[in-house]
Amino acid sequence: MKVGILGATGYTGQELLRILKTHSEAEIVYIGSSTSADKKIAEIYPHLTDSNMLILEKEEVPDVDVLFMALPHGIAASRADELLARGIKIIDLGADFRLQRPEIYEEWYKLNHPNPQILNEAVYGLPELYREEIKDRSLIANPGCYPTASLLSLVPLLQAGLVQKEGIVIDAKSGVSGAGRGVNQAVHFAEVNENFKAYAVGEHRHTPEIEQQLGLAVGSSVIINFTPHLVPMTRGILVTIYADVNGKVSEKELRSCWQDYYAGEPFVHLLPEGVWPQTKYSYGSNHAFLQLKYEPRTGKAVLVGVIDNLVKGASGQAIQNMNLMFGLPETTGLVTTGLWP
């Protein structure tokens, strides 16, 4: 299986390189980057010890079986038609194919969608929700990091009607690598370290992505409060979700719902009662961990989910999708557990 990567020198691109290196069925034959063309990958990332592979212009994509695109939004959508026509399957780690309605894309990304017709061809690449569709498609919209953690927690309970779709609050916390490798004052070590803040309050672009999928789960529109925060750590996302339960639902029923939904799933784990997820449980791995509590005093359920934003929240999930698309065991190349400590 020949694999190409566009945008290989960003954090998600580099994470694809790291994981694919130990993937038994995939061979990276092409690495493209506009900013680092003609350099060897080891010049950018000296720790990739045996990689003398040359980075090429991102325009010259050869005939690969599958192409990962980790590019600024707008670019993937412009180039997809041509690549698909050549028989190249696409897994896009950006936002171009995630939102079904182009007007929502334009509202939140402040950009006319360059290729709205293609949106029907894409499938939302969250295997725990869309496994069968992923197997059949050639264009995967790999989910955002916050949506992955949020949807894994919420969708089963919403779908089962155990929690109400009104008034949902998602209070999310992410490590700094989620902001990408670009530099600006907000990622300066001295301004992040020993510091914690909310950002993009009421304005984060993952909001409509989450709302779309929650809406699909219940069959009607869902509006949420989503507030992301920046944690002084490199990797990891934790979401704390508050939702009103429907009528007389017990904590046991809520847990059973998750348990049934994720029975047999290799990457989603409901922790034993009383054990709360820590982002480090998923560090460097494709595993997600969940826990919940029903608070009878208020009638709300508190859901907590964690993932590694660069793995299950990006590159690991992309490879999970690749495995599905090519009929491989879903865990190929993704067997590692989290790094502890």
Next chain:
Amino acid sequence: MKVGILGATGYTGQELLRILKTHSEAEIVYIGSSTSADKKIAEIYPHLTDSNMLILEKEEVPDVDVLFMALPHGIAASRADELLARGIKIIDLGADFRLQRPEIYEEWYKLNHPNPQILNEAVYGLPELYREEIKDRSLIANPGCYPTASLLSLVPLLQAGLVQKEGIVIDAKSGVSGAGRGVNQAVHFAEVNENFKAYAVGEHRHTPEIEQQLGLAVGSSVIINFTPHLVPMTRGILVTIYADVNGKVSEKELRSCWQDYYAGEPFVHLLPEGVWPQTKYSYGSNHAFLQLKYEPRTGKAVLVGVIDNLVKGASGQAIQNMNLMFGLPETTGLVTTGLWP
């Protein structure tokens, strides 16, 4: 003004020492600790460069004007009567005098209150709410760190009827020093660093303290969801609060309410529109910073407040209370701004 400290070697005790060192009117004459008696303070904290003061048994309190008590709960309440009778004013940094109803104390602290009669004598030491009462009393219940940040954000809006008392969610995040200086697996550097988690979900003892004060603000009982999280940093608390606004309240009205309430307050600051609080703004200082946003899509207001948990959330506020009790300018010894970076 002669000052004593009981429990001087914990983090809040040590923070009292640090701040009082530059306080022009206070002289520390007595430091008591059960665990470190007969040592010099510089043996415990070598950075307290000129302190050769001897730590004494915590039983032998001399005739000081004011005594700070930073002790495990249960102890302060047992000893208060005797100390007050000797004319010693008490500022307690623990929980013994914070809850007005002993049965609530017993429910959350799993301990029969050792001295329920005394609860009427205590005033809740949040100067921005109870300034006048604090001036007149001899027994101050210094608020918890989470309650300080939560109440400063919520009380004005609740009191003014701008937000609803039902369905309030407080999602709180704290640095590790909030857990105190005691050692256990949960504070091991390698298990906290590069990690983020929720803890004590639905069970944190600051919940009834917040609820009591919110209830007093609206004149009827308030029940909240309160979820604390541990941030891999040493100092700082940020609370993100979600509350439904009442009817047609605008963001401007919400901001005006805060602005009016805190006009002239030396330590509480509403940031300019669009500037969101960071815990580091208050690092090592007694300042609190606030910001909010009204989200018309959901009808909720999102409030964010930050403090330094050891200063405005503990020892700085205790000294602010002392200043009030002794008729000193409220900012005496507390003029420092946050350390940046």
Next chain:
Amino acid sequence: MKVGILGATGYTGQELLRILKTHSEAEIVYIGSSTSADKKIAEIYPHLTDSNMLILEKEEVPDVDVLFMALPHGIAASRADELLARGIKIIDLGADFRLQRPEIYEEWYKLNHPNPQILNEAVYGLPELYREEIKDRSLIANPGCYPTASLLSLVPLLQAGLVQKEGIVIDAKSGVSGAGRGVNQAVHFAEVNENFKAYAVGEHRHTPEIEQQLGLAVGSSVIINFTPHLVPMTRGILVTIYADVNGKVSEKELRSCWQDYYAGEPFVHLLPEGVWPQTKYSYGSNHAFLQLKYEPRTGKAVLVGVIDNLVKGASGQAIQNMNLMFGLPETTGLVTTGLWP
């Protein structure tokens, strides 16, 4: 290949579990721990998602092919004879078999060596120095973390006579996981974070281990200055070594010496000129990275080496040794590159 682990719940034990999980030839059949016997491993480490394996008393070692011992010093030496007699190969991650002379052990570890006769049977498990001996032996003294980084940097240059054995200074820096999982004030997050210190100055037990191997490299006794420091990070060791070069040696010759010595080595990498090692290059991996500079102003060479203290500095190296002992490809189970970022 049946594998057992004694002391499985410490950080090096857990790291063995993590790595062996993806090792194609090894099956863990026994996990022993005195502190956690009769618990399931997932009770201690919830992130080890599919491990329902029961932890057993560390006394009941079954007939495994190889046993990893990660125990406090003194214990492994007492038990080794019996285990070896049963045909069990031993890889000891502690210090009991590292020092050839029992009197040196007693001087630095303040303990009479419980089994001095056995020291001749052990081989020092640094594959880059002792590969052939490791293949033939049943008792491996897995090196300490600081010695691994120090010896990889120094031995080739000393052996080749390019640097002088007198006056060597090793200034070493380690992440906190090197101190193990036990709790005490010195590993409290709030006392390590935003802090840096030297410790055990002139007294660290890895000193004689390094000196012994340097002595073997030059054929006469070597005395060094070794100063370890604690870095506010979880994983990683960096050593900065200062050594006087012999006569008119050029930087090029020093680099060539390393290059020749490590040609073909899968885990030791000389970085390109001007690229200096960062501990993160080896994060979670078995790779070591080296760089040097000759300073003509002083006649000293400055060598810098990095490893992950828990992988190449402990458990990864132990598995590298296991691979050698059982005739497997040396990199089996150890193909991962460092996690970045």
Next chain:
Amino acid sequence: MKVGILGATGYTGQELLRILKTHSEAEIVYIGSSTSADKKIAEIYPHLTDSNMLILEKEEVPDVDVLFMALPHGIAASRADELLARGIKIIDLGADFRLQRPEIYEEWYKLNHPNPQILNEAVYGLPELYREEIKDRSLIANPGCYPTASLLSLVPLLQAGLVQKEGIVIDAKSGVSGAGRGVNQAVHFAEVNENFKAYAVGEHRHTPEIEQQLGLAVGSSVIINFTPHLVPMTRGILVTIYADVNGKVSEKELRSCWQDYYAGEPFVHLLPEGVWPQTKYSYGSNHAFLQLKYEPRTGKAVLVGVIDNLVKGASGQAIQNMNLMFGLPETTGLVTTGLWP
């Protein structure tokens, strides 16, 4: 006393603002910055709560008593003549006046010195070495952060002839704020956090500054090995220094030398035997802490010194110099002890 600051929005400029805010004798009347002119200081630093002061062009310096210059090198030297002629005293936090010989400046800073004649007028602003000269001068070259920590440790012992001037190794470690507020890949949180590295090996510009002062201490030229490292923390410098003692000097004599030299010094503290400095001891304060050990096995003394790089290593020391120049008590505005934890 009217004070101006040029370059007020960098980290050292901002630290001057923080400290001067509590200085009883100084009034800031002018803040200049080329990058932030016409903004209010609170727009750059929202935590400076009561500062509505306008930032001005750095060209328009009014008639202040003393001007702090925190500018890129080359600029201060060009402007000093004009300012001094107007009777304005200058404390320069940059490198323009630190090196007495312009050719050394040119060699290490790759810039022709713009005003070599002025170098004679400047005094090196390390009060513990040059207190009397500082009182008499109008132009202060405030020392670099690494030189401050290194010289405080070494000068007394070298001057007393207790250690040899040949073969000195200074292995230095700094927090990230030492790199300034500018952004680049090397200060991206995700590339610094959980990482440790050496940098500028053999090339750091503080090398000749240290060598010049050591040379003045012994009366002949001194050449050292100086290697800086980047610690994943915001503030703090620790230097570990290795020096051969002269003949039969004992550890006691070395300690006595320090003790005598720093008797009565308000900011330099020799810790009790066995207590090693931690950078956090000086966090946010102007205090330096020292410790040493003589190692008879090698004949070397190991010296360790810590400071806060932004305080004693920059802005605090600048204010200490200002106090001296204006006949104020040396500790005015600098009474704070380190923040712990």
